Amino acid sequence: MTKKGNKFFIYLAIISAITLTSCGSANEDFSLELSLQEKVTILESNAWLLKGYEDRVMHTFKNGEQFTYYGTDNEFSDTPIPGTQDYSISGNLLIVDYHFDNIVNYELKLSCNNNIVDFYKDGVLNKTLYRKNSNYKECL
Template sequence: MKNFFKKFRLFLLLVTVISFTNCEDSNEVVSSELTIQQKVALLEESQWLLKGFEDRVMHTFKDSKQFTYYGTNNVFEENPIPGALNFTIEGNLITIDYNFGNINSYELTFSCNNSIVEFSQNGAVVKTLYKRGSNFQQCL
């Protein structure tokens, strides 16, 4: 009988320890969704490869401009092509001015540890970019 009580106390102690170690601070607010400013910051800190043209087309974002680089076999030109595109943040959207009256707004969705970004309009993915140097292939 003594052995039973020892095992029971050990079990009770184990359950108590597990219960308290899994508790989260109820005052801590955790947001899984990034703000548009955080999304743009992620865009601006990396180089991005265009889906389907990963070895030939790369974009960078800096100072409210999108720059495009062309390359061959993952070797990209040092300087972007002329004609950077301006972008702005409007609400939760990024709006890109493609010039000559072509202006489009997109929702940005990051996935795969922020190594894949999708540009969507009305729920449909329009463009996908992969973070250069990341392991985005593991998520495909």
């Protein structure tokens, strides 16, 4: 009976170790990267403040166009400034056409519960946008 009791506890310990190890790797699978289309959908559903000019420059994205708004002390015009930048998706890049042969390919990285978007050009951080009316400051 003692041998059976010892075997039972050994099997229980092995099963517990396997189960706990499996749970750890399964949790890592839940943190999958968003697709570029999902990131663009997030961009298009919000207004974004330009880092360093949060109280003066705001961008919106809609139907392949980026609009820019100017403001003072977080009060922004209802009308964007004239001219837009066109954007599209190609593979895993957001392509922004600033016109006059100035086309830039960006990789997007979202953080802070999708409240911060970093635009990387050739692996170098080019600009950062903060979601308007979010708690992005808690992540800085």
